[in-house]
Amino acid sequence: xxxxxxxxxxxxxxxxxxxxxxxxxxxxxxxxxxxxxxxxxxxxxxxxxxxxxxxxxxxxxxxxxxxxxxxxxxxxxxxxxxxxxxxxxxxxxxxxxxxxxxxxxxxxxxxxxxxxxxxxxxxxxxxxxxxxxxxxxxxxxxxxxxxxxxxxxxxxxxxxxxxx
Amino acid sequence: xxxxxxxxxxxxxxxxxxxxxxxxxxxxxxxxxxxxxxxxxxxxxxxxxxxxxxxxxxxxxxxxxxxxxxxxxxxxxxxxxxxxxxxxxxxxxxxxxxxxxxxxxxxxxxxxxxxxxxxxxxxxxxxxxxxxxxxxxxxxxxxxx
Numbered sequence: 685x686x687x688x689x690x691x692x693x694x695x696x697x698x699x700x701x702x703x704x705x706x707x708x709x710x711x712x713x714x715x716x717x718x719x720x721x722x723x724x725x726x727x728x729x730x731x732x733x734x735x736x737x738x739x740x741x742x743x744x745x746x747x748x749x750x751x752x753x754x755x756x757x758x759x760x761x762x763x764x765x766x767x768x769x770x771x772x773x774x775x776x777x778x779x780x781x782x783x784x785x786x787x788x789x790x791x792x793x794x795x796x797x798x799x800x801x802x803x804x805x806x807x808x809x810x811x812x813x814x815x816x817x818x819x820x821x822x823x824x825x826x827x828x829x830x831x832x833x834x835x836x837x838x839x840x841x842x843x844x845x846x847x848x
Numbered sequence: 849x850x851x852x853x854x855x856x857x858x859x860x861x862x863x864x865x866x867x868x869x870x871x872x873x874x875x876x877x878x879x880x881x882x883x884x885x886x887x888x889x890x891x892x893x894x895x896x897x898x899x900x901x902x903x904x905x906x907x908x909x910x911x912x913x914x915x916x917x918x919x920x921x922x923x924x925x926x927x928x929x930x931x932x933x934x935x936x937x938x939x940x941x942x943x944x945x946x947x948x949x950x951x952x953x954x955x956x957x958x959x960x961x962x963x964x965x966x967x968x969x970x971x972x973x974x975x976x977x978x979x980x981x982x983x984x985x986x987x988x989x990x991x992x993x
Contacts, residue, residue, distance in 0.1 A: 691922055691923055691926065694920040694922070694923035695923045695926060695927060697920070697923075698907070698910050698911065698914065698920060698923055698924065698927060699907065699927075701910055702903060702906045702907035702909075702910045703903055703906075703907075705906050705910075706902050706903045706905070706906035706907075707902065707903075709876075709906070710879070710902045715880075717879050717880065717883065717898045717901065717902055718898055719898060719899055719902065720895040720896065720898060720899060721895040721897070721898050722895070723895075783878075783881070808890065809887070809888075810883075810884070810887030810888075810897065811884050811887055811888065813887075814880060814883045814884040814887055814897070815884065817880070818880040821880070
């Protein structure tokens with residue numbers, strides 16, 4: 685017969701060992717993840733200083749600001765799966781298919797302190813935010829997060845491209 | 849008890865452990881990717897995707913090593929079975945909600961949620977139940993059981 689107390693103690697020990705090791709490993713790795721993500725604040729106007737930040741930042745932007753930056757030819761990165769990108773995306777947006785490929789494309793297009801915008805499906809999707817944090821951990825310091833994403837963009841009948 | 853049970857048990861332990869170790873490998877190397885895959889399920893309150901992405905792969909690794917090495921076999925079988933039930937609930941809710949997403953299981957690149965994944969998890973769950981229920985073990989550390 686299985687002794688329940690012993691079983692529970694073993695379960696707790698395995699859980700404790702896993703939590704302890706994972707936290708330790710996360711702290712020691714170069715690009716450690718924050719244990720809990722902080723909420724990104726959405727702004728309508730960018731402060732002048734934020735275009736060349738000395739400190740790394742991720743700033744949420746609304747549709748109006750995304751439109752204005754699009755007109756200024758700011759680079760967009762589409763954080764959705766490739767199949768959704770192919771169905772339609774913001775013109776000239778880079779497709780996030782493979783992280784290494786994306787890094788290569790970004791390196792060939794912009795500098796580490798240059799501004800660019802990341803978006804995904806809508807305000808509920810988390811992939812743009814996750815990608816932003818990942819890019820931030822690789823040294824990009826001026827990332828804008830278009831929270832409304834593709835849904836808000838298409839709802840506003842703005843320019844769209846399809847992948848040929 | 850059937851004399852062959854301990855041998856079936858050890859065979860299943862190697863399969864379960866192997867799957868868990870294989871599954872955790874990519875997640876430990878690239879937790880950010882795993883975070884995105886968790887986000888796609890739309891079930892985690894904001895921010896906790898990271899917490900899960902940091903801890904879960906290591907739990908899978910400890911379970912995998914433990915169950916293969918014959919350390920805390922019942923506890924590891926219980927934990928792995930519980931995780932598989934949880935994974936199936938997550939996959940099923942994603943299917944019901946119409947999400948065509950990668951399962952984030954770490955076994956096959958690009959594996960999507962679907963009945964195949966549910967069946968795979970359910971088969972492993974049955975293996976975990978067998979291991980948990982078998983009283984006589986083979987190739988294990990008596991001191992750690």
